[in-house]
Amino acid sequence: MIRVLFIDVDDTLLDFDKCSAESMNLAAREMEIDLPEDFLTVFHRENDKIWQRLEKGMLTMEELFRIRFQTIFKAAGIEADGVLFESLFRKNLERTAVPVEHALDFLKAMKGRYLLYAASNGPYHQQASRLAQAGMDVWLDGIFVSEEVGFSKPKKEFFDVCFSRLGDIKPEESMMVGDSLTADIGGAHDYGMRTCWLNRKHKKPSDPNIINIEIDSLQELCYNPDIIGRI
Ligand SMILES: [Mg+2]
Incomplete structure (x- = not known):
């Protein structure tokens, strides 16, 4: 689950x-x-x-x-x-935060069903301030940013630090939602997590086996949040 x-x-x-x-x-x-x-x-x-x-x-x-x-x-x-x-x-x-279509609706729809953590490569202050400006921080349970974590996605150590902070959660009880097949999907898959690839530009995946769910809009998960529970 x-x-x-x-x-x-x-x-x-x-x-x-x-x-x-x-x-x-x-x-x-x-x-x-x-x-x-x-x-x-x-x-x-x-x-x-x-x-x-x-x-x-x-x-x-x-x-x-x-x-x-x-x-x-x-x-x-x-x-x-x-x-x-x-x-x-x-x-x-740091002062620009244009949301991806349906991103806020997605967070609202997932809130309460799952714990929600942003997981990003970048400078901590920049990413935290942009999420706050977009009004997304209030829907998140926390944020993991590589600068503060000490390692970048897709490194195993990035996920080691995240899971050590999450307590008793196992990798198979978590899903990575992201657009990058290398940093997000590949890294999470290798760590034993489930994966949801946001493919807004309809690219062809190099290795479809690392993807559990593929969507072309976050709206798909808003309408059908149970799809995650079925993985
Ligand atoms: Mg990305």
């Missing part, structure tokens, strides 16, 4: 595409940089690659923040201070 839901934050509860676009535009204005038209495409491509290196343990979070915009600017042909841009971007990101 599932007792706990671990819920990823970016692109599961909060729309990272929209939040990051808004934050980068503000940072660019502050630094008086003109971003090229294809900047968002370059950003997402390079940013995904860098985060994958973090998930594989090839980079620390600190290193990621130091090199991210230098790498992205180079790929986009922009000459500007990537480290300064990163700090402005993150300052702005």
Whole structure:
């Protein structure tokens, strides 16, 4: 029986595409940089690659923040201070919290049925403040953020720390809801948890065996919350 839901934050509860676009535009204005038209495409491509290196343990979070915009600017042909841009971007990101469609309804529908914990890779203060701004913190029983946990998803140690804090809950009594097949679904599956893949962009999974439930909108779980109980 599932007792706990671990819920990823970016692109599961909060729309990272929209939040990051808004934050980068503000940072660019502050630094008086003109971003090229294809900047968002370059950003997402390079940013995904860098985060994958973090998930594989090839980079620390600190290193990621130091090199991210230098790498992205180079790929986009922009000459500007990537480290300064990163700090402005993150300052702005802390103030942007655009919810994914139906995310708040999803939390309300699950509240009382399961214990609800956000589980995110990122800086603690940033993620906590964004969840609060979106009005989501009040529906959550707690938040696990990699910076404060000391390890990132999908590392086993991330889940070790989470479960040590949850008390007598076993991995098979929990389900991870998230958009990333590597950080969320793969990590949780390897740990013995159940998995619900939020596939908003209708991608093809590399390994369908690690997915217990696939949804393309959180609304599916609002209408049919019992589906989780049947896993
Ligand atoms: Mg995510």
